Amino acid sequence: MRFGDTLNQSYTAIKTQPVRVLLIVLAMSIGIASVTVLTALGESARLYIVNEFQTLGTHLVIVLPGRTETTGGQPPIFGETPTDLTLADANALLRSRHIAAIAPINIGAAPVSIKGLERETTIIGSTADLRQVRHLSLAQGRFLPASDGNETLQVCVIGRTIKDELFANQQALGQWLRINDRRFRVIGVLASEGQSIGVDFDDMVIIPVAAAQTLFNTQSLFRILVEAKSKTAMYKAVDEIRAIIKARHDGEDDITLITQDSVVKTFDDILMALTLTVASIASISLAVAGILVMNVMWVSVTQRTSEIGLLKALGATPRQLLWLFLTEAAMLSVAGALSGLLLGKLALVALQTIYPDFPLYLPPWAVAAALAVALLTALIFGVLPARQAAKMDPVVALSKR
Numbered sequence: 040m041r042f043g044d045t046l047n048q049s050y051t052a053i054k055t056q057p058v059r060v061l062l063i064v065l066a067m068s069i070g071i072a073s074v075t076v077l078t079a080l081g082e083s084a085r086l087y088i089v090n091e092f093q094t095l096g097t098h099l100v101i102v103l104p105g106r107t108e109t110t111g112g113q114p115p116i117f118g119e120t121p122t123d124l125t126l127a128d129a130n131a132l133l134r135s136r137h138i139a140a141i142a143p144i145n146i147g148a149a150p151v152s153i154k155g156l157e158r159e160t161t162i163i164g165s166t167a168d169l170r171q172v173r174h175l176s177l178a179q180g181r182f183l184p185a186s187d188g189n190e191t192l193q194v195c196v197i198g199r200t201i202k203d204e205l206f207a208n209q210q211a212l213g214q215w216l217r218i219n220d221r222r223f224r225v226i227g228v229l230a231s232e233g234q235s236i237g238v239d240f241d242d243m244v245i246i247p248v249a250a251a252q253t254l255f256n257t258q259s260l261f262r263i264l265v266e267a268k269s270k271t272a273m274y275k276a277v278d279e280i281r282a283i284i285k286a287r288h289d290g291e292d293d294i295t296l297i298t299q300d301s302v303v304k305t306f307d308d309i310l311m312a313l314t315l316t317v318a319s320i321a322s323i324s325l326a327v328a329g330i331l332v333m334n335v336m337w338v339s340v341t342q343r344t345s346e347i348g349l350l351k352a353l354g355a356t357p358r359q360l361l362w363l364f365l366t367e368a369a370m371l372s373v374a375g376a377l378s379g380l381l382l383g384k385l386a387l388v389a390l391q392t393i394y395p396d397f398p399l400y401l402p403p404w405a406v407a408a409a410l411a412v413a414l415l416t417a418l419i420f421g422v423l424p425a426r427q428a429a430k431m432d433p434v435v436a437l438s439k440r
Contacts, residue, residue, distance in 0.1 A: 060371060067375025067416075068382055071409045075383030076390075078405040081314025086400055088306045098139075098267040099172070099299035100277060102132075102284070104259070106293055122288045123259030126189060126248065131287060132265060135279040137272035142169040142264040145251040151244055152217045156205050161243045162218060164251020172266045175240065180212045180227035183247055191249045195223035199231045200241040218244065221254060273298060365418055372417030376410050 104124045129143040145164035150157050167185040169175065175182070182196055195216060202211050215222045223246055232240035252258055265280065267273035277296050284294050384401070391399050 060374075063371045064375040064378055067372055067413055068379035071376045071379025071413055072383040072386060074409055074412070075380060075401065075405060076386050077317045077320075078314060079383070079387055079399055079401040080390075081310065081317050082402050082405070083397065083399045085307060085310035085314060087397065088310060089303050098270055098273040100265040100267060100273060100280065101297040101299075102263040102265060102280060103295045103297070104262075104293065106295055122291060122293055124263060124284075124294070125258060125260060126252075128284060128287055129260065129263045131283050132263070132280055134283065135276055137267055137276040137279060138265055139268045140168040140171045140266045142166055142172040142266075143248050144169075144261045144264060145248050145255065145257070146261045147251070147255045149219050149254065151201065151205065153205050153214065158201065158204055160201060161239075162251060162254065163243055163245045164248040164254075165245060166248055168266075169245065169264070172264045175232065176230040178228045178230040180225070182227050183245065186247070189249050190247065191253055192247045193221070193223050193250065194226045194247065196227040196229060196245040197225055198229050198239070198241040198243045200239075201244060202228050216244070218246070219254060221250075223250070270300070273300070368417040369414055372413045373410070376413035379413075380406060380409060 102124065104122070124143075126143055129141055132138060132141050142165050147162050148159060149162050150159050151162075152158070163169075165183070167183045170177075170182045177196075178199065180196070183194065184192065186192070195218070197211065197216070205211075205216070206214065211225050211228055214225050216225055217223075223244075229240055229243075229245075246254070248260075265276065267276045277298060280296060281292065281294065285292050288294075387399050387401060391397075
């Protein structure tokens with residue numbers, strides 16, 4: 040029996056059992072669709088989070104006050120607290136030749152108003168280097184003027200939402216915006232940035248860091264954003280940052296340094312493991328489909344006993360009969376897998392329509408794995424019925440006993 044004859048014989052047998060074929064294809068397609076959708080959701084979430092962190096900047100190092108924030112150590116005793124980060128600390132970091140830019144950050148919430156319109160929003164105090172470190176774009180005007188951060192300039196850059204809500208169709212540039220009891224002249228409007236790791240630059244006002252310290256009555260910094268000159272320089276900069284701050288804080292290593300790479304890798308590993316776990320759970324439905332394949336093949340072998348006897352009487356070998364039934368199971372599973380991929384793709388299109396801001400991505404390896412698993416499931420669960428058919432005695436089979 041040639042390979043073409045095997046395919047033709049299997050296809051003919053499949054056409055004679057439409058109900059069983061429908062059950063197998065339906066079960067397999069549901070399993071494949073489940074694996075496809077859940078894998079796509081997990082992979083999309085992973086890529087989304089990784090991309091969000093990558094948009095924070097290039098070769099970014101975040102300096103935070105205190106060591107227990109990420110190391111999980113014991114809290115300070117006897118009321119001791121870590122030394123605050125200051126503008127002087129931030130400016131001292133510029134001594135490192137591995138650092139390209141530094142953006143000290145002071146943050147708080149305050150009401151902003153103009154001509155009777157008022158809105159509570161987030162105020163960020165920083166320097167001109169924030170634009171470079173966070174890759175911000177301007178729709179109008181200019182960013183904060185370059186300075187060492189100690190000048191209390193009464194200027195601000197506003198986000199797109201602030202511009203639309205408070206200025207509507209008016210020209211925002213050159214207008215005076217009141218923040219708490221202080222006035223700031225609008226010199227720039229950010230391009231729409233959207234949210235990045237929970238930070239919405241569209242609904243934000245950026246002012247000079249010294250003005251923010253005066254506004255919020257504090258001399259400490261929330262954190263310092265540092266951009267290294269290269270990936271290699273980033274790791275050298277980490278050591279130099281720690282050494283500089285330690286020397287300034289009386290020998291105390293009281294800061295936490297977070298590199299962009301470490302955050303991205305951590306989330307990447309966690310979400311990849313989550314994706315594989317969810318896909319494995321969804322694969323249970325494929326095992327159920329495999330059991331259905333086996334049961335249907337058992338019934339098929341029982342009902343085609345005389346056909347098996349005739350084939351053996353005509354010279355078909357046990358190996359040929361084994362491949363005949365395995366080919367039938369494989370054809371059914373591949374049909375179910377293709378139907379499942381189509382069903383999964385339609386489900387992803389529907390989800391993308393409902394949630395347009397969340398990009399969905401089905402990795403090619405997931406498609407290949409779904410087809411491979413479906414075929415493997417069919418072969419594994421189809422072996423026993425196929426072996427039973429191959430071992431039948433032709434005389435007994437023809438007598439239907």
